[in-house]
Amino acid sequence: MQAETVSVAEWLFAQPALNLTVSENATEWDNTVALIELMVPGKAEVLTYLNSNGSAPLRYAHVVVDHRATTEPYLADLLVGPLPIRNGTTRYEPLTYPYTKSAGGRVRNLDADSETMSAWFYNISASIEDITQELWGGTATGADEDTLDLWGIDPPWQDDGRIIRWTAFWNLPTSDFDVETLLPLGLYFKADVTGRDPTGWSVEGWFYNGIFYSTTDEFRSAFYSPGFVKLPPNEDGLWGQTGQRGPVPPLDTAYPPTMVAPSGPRFFVDEQQQYVKWMDFEFYLGFSRDIGLSLHDIKYKGQRIIYELSLQEAIAHYAGQDPMQSGTAYLDSFYGFGPYAFELVKGYDCPPHATYLNSSFYVRETTHTHTDSICLFEMDAPYPMQRHSTGSYVSAAQNVYFTVRTVNTVGNYDYMFSYEFYMDGTIDVNVRASGYIQAAYFANNHDYGYQIHSALSGSMHDHVLNYKIDFDILGTANTMIATTLVPVSETYPWSGGKPRNTMKLVRETVASEDNSRLLWGANGATQYTIVNTDQPNRHGEPRGYRILPSLGTAHLTVQDSSNVVNAANWATHDIYVTRQKDSEPRAAHPYNSQDVFDPPIDFAKFFDGESLLQEDLVVWVNLGMHHVPHTGDLPNTVFTTSHNGVQIMPLNYLEGDPSMESVQQVKIEYKAGEVGEVETYGQPESSCQAEWWGYKGDSVVRKFPYAPGEVYYETEDAG
């Protein structure tokens, strides 16, 4: 793989028409290679290979070239291949088929002049140095001694053919903590930065404490007028820094409980093949710049259930009274998840007994490797898989599950992505968010957040994360069934002619892409299942997997967002179904933010009325978190409540619960305070086994007539 990347890089740099410059030598007016990755082959080819021992699909590279040696800079997706490189055979061509954008395979680059623009912005902030000194005792000039920083909206406004950027002032941290997003200062300026010629760029106004000033002079004049209200800054301090502080809670310094794995890993990992097998689950891992970790060809009991399970995109959509917060709607794959899969903290991010894998990604003619950035581990859940008590026996089954995890810190936020596999055949996909919030300046922001520190508002925002689940339930011919519990008033043959208020099930198929943008629905009444209607079980019920939310919140609050326009049309509902197409491999493109009206991938265009009955289906599901930060989010957001997930659960897929295949079960029979038999089904001896022989049931003391000395035991529970 390393050699292949090298060969593609060398070949690209040998193509004169691409006019490439090595990144470290490139100016803003040179073309560079932004990405070299393996192109994911088409599903049909892959299935032929996997299912029928067909030949392996031809290898191609997916390359992104950053074309800046032009007045209209653009990012171009290219297909390079076939590989290995052979001069004469290997060609490059625009990669267009996976994208919905009219232009196809290319999108303008609004960041081509980021260095020039940064300097231009510093000129503007330096032009009010007198004011920044007066307000905050510091400057933002681009110099080392600056104590202030500039940082603006994302994506920029793209209306009416203009590119408008609002830029905010922030205090720089004075500690080594990553606290800048907690230090807004409440001053913003608007600039029209359309085109590549800085002489055509202009400052279009200032905003401070609820008042818009249309020129710098107007703002300065107001600032020096009597009665101008100067507001306090947000400043770095212990309040924004992690680390122990305050009184240590009782017994906190003693060893807390910890998980140990006496037999070591009970799963198999082939690092070379990125293949993982745990119990009856097996799958392959993928990793890419845009989306980080992905799972492929997930088989359960030897049968594929999911062809691909992968994050597609994450949005963090803010709102506020100020243009910075209001204008912020990060689309994180622009930055990429892959580059931010940092090395995990052993014992904290993953339990002490976890196994670790590395991940790699291409950037600027280098391959970066994040050591130990993916972890795999089993856990004994703090509750059994199932249990049942009676007056004569109790049975219980252990709930050991397997997790694959990676953490991606995209800027201020840390996303912890977990894929959990359970003995009952369930897969739980979940994400937790921690890290620093991006906060707002407090003035006038009451309708958009709680005030959480002296001059800080916990800027309200939605996180929505989209996942692709390409189900293949007993083949690719699948159907989604929505089963809804509905209240009804119904008269029965036995009800004496009287209607009874009760409920029933309504089963509906999601027939076509005309009605396949779905919500979880009120009171969780609707259950979505992907089934193969041609493969009923022996009771006539179609075998399938159900998709259910672990939490209820999922999609974007904002409707028709002015920030993202068509760039996040995957965030409008909770769950979507489309027909699988190699031309629709991803719900979003990393450069969707560069042209929000006509983005490279407009997810809404996937919905073109095709039938979804017994077709190869892809489910796109959103995990969402509405976040209205409060004081408890300082210094960092806690994982306890900031999480969401979706479960993929077998439904009439097998005969009975497969977790009963495990030996990790016990049945204790008891009677009259004595244990009869303890069944341990061949599980290894544990520290609890001796205690099982002491199981008693309930002891009884007679109160009237009182007989305190005669404790006896019930033979069946009295109730």
Place this chain on the structure above:
Amino acid sequence: MQAETVSVAEWLFAQPALNLTVSENATEWDNTVALIELMVPGKAEVLTYLNSNGSAPLRYAHVVVDHRATTEPYLADLLVGPLPIRNGTTRYEPLTYPYTKSAGGRVRNLDADSETMSAWFYNISASIEDITQELWGGTATGADEDTLDLWGIDPPWQDDGRIIRWTAFWNLPTSDFDVETLLPLGLYFKADVTGRDPTGWSVEGWFYNGIFYSTTDEFRSAFYSPGFVKLPPNEDGLWGQTGQRGPVPPLDTAYPPTMVAPSGPRFFVDEQQQYVKWMDFEFYLGFSRDIGLSLHDIKYKGQRIIYELSLQEAIAHYAGQDPMQSGTAYLDSFYGFGPYAFELVKGYDCPPHATYLNSSFYVRETTHTHTDSICLFEMDAPYPMQRHSTGSYVSAAQNVYFTVRTVNTVGNYDYMFSYEFYMDGTIDVNVRASGYIQAAYFANNHDYGYQIHSALSGSMHDHVLNYKIDFDILGTANTMIATTLVPVSETYPWSGGKPRNTMKLVRETVASEDNSRLLWGANGATQYTIVNTDQPNRHGEPRGYRILPSLGTAHLTVQDSSNVVNAANWATHDIYVTRQKDSEPRAAHPYNSQDVFDPPIDFAKFFDGESLLQEDLVVWVNLGMHHVPHTGDLPNTVFTTSHNGVQIMPLNYLEGDPSMESVQQVKIEYKAGEVGEVETYGQPESSCQAEWWGYKGDSVVRKFPYAPGEVYYETEDAG
């Protein structure tokens, strides 16, 4: 306590007017004592005692007398006291103030003649012995050699002044497994059992395979007619039994991971006082027949936040084409949770290092003690409390939490109740359900369930469990605020006159009991918080606790249920707020099922328009599960997906996240592949610490020009 119960029992039996008989000697026409428990004193008295070192409230016993020595049998709630018993001072009186029922303090007993009725039912089933033999090769006659059982609807129909009971035939298990609820046979008979005189009782019809027969003769005649369709029985077998079966998954016989507690318990339990303290949380445990475990006087950092946290009731509401399933809506406190808090299975129900407590309850002049039926333990969550990565450091905090747990198996279902406490001040209240489903006979039941075995339908049902949370946030003057994220189109001073599609917060108080029956709302957009508006924090935000669902489903699907009528009016919404009153201590009464039109406690009557602004508030919150059983629920329902919870989370309650007080944190500084400093904040040494010194960040290999030998490390992440 033991002696006190004895003294009350002796005193009661000495009151001639009560005309009591000891249970084991009682016939259906004798009065017995159904319950002796300590009466919970009024909140005002308790607060005086707790807050102001006032005198302890007077002790009273809550007694239930089962009055059967009458043609109109009834259950009477009595107050006996003050205690200790002193002849001349101690009196008994009807306990009426906590109940809404017009009659007050008493409700008819529909089960007074259960033994006579059982025999009468067996006469009916014996009268068709020829048919049961023909259909299922067995009898239901009440004899030991019966292979069939009878068991009917709950509550009985109570319309038009008549008491109607539908009774179903079930196969008895042939194994020692508790599998009967999986063995319905599809035949049902209707009986009018109004009054105490069996000669006035009558069979009113039969139902089999979708056809109603109005007399036994009609049914028999049809049965022996040509063309009568005989359907197969459900029979006990491996499919319905727990225990290992099938191929053992790979590596399953090796030791799975397990939790250990190297320092032992890091919490304090006073068994005598039933007092528990973990970190900055402390509270008292209560236990009663009706509702089992409850928590009282929950303090966080020395300040009461919750006066009472307790289960109120659980309903399991079924539906189906047959009168048995359609007529089933168990109200579990009728049976009581306390009597079914079975001894826990060590290592399965609770981790190996858990601490256990006993629980006791009164029944039939005895005190039953369930040994080790409450467990308490700390767990290290499989994810940190918070974490953040940058290109120069990574920080993380451990997430150790504390659980109090009990399992109540009410008949076929096992409810695992957990109360979890977190270092960030969050309390998580959750319930998981396992055990045997109550299944339906399969014929014609397609609209009410999946067919899950040869003649079995997984009868659809809702579980709804109501909890009382009596919040006291910085005193008893509290207000609920509903904060909703709403999409808006808004023009700002800086938006150039253009409206922007964005969102904002709408804060509303829940002003009175006229509008305090609430839903979680679509897309989780509404956040409910209990605050003290007179106690803002230093930023002006009211300090409080938020209540949020862990899962979305919460209330009953059925509207105006014909089964429960007014007996479960607490199950119609997701969350309710009322003004605290000693006359409204419970959302339900254990005998609500005995008079569903006018039950002892009709929760709807709590809502009488009182102001809820800065009043002592009680929140009643529902945890719900819609259950449409599938093959994976055989033999037992798995906990993986069958659970629900609610989190109680500090919101602007403290300055910053209190979990930062813990020493269980780490900060690793790194640069260019070398660790700079590792801060461990005084936490005890762990096996991972050596590994933290090996933290590297990402390594880089140059691809063009290719330099495979020169691996270097980034000083800041490249992205």
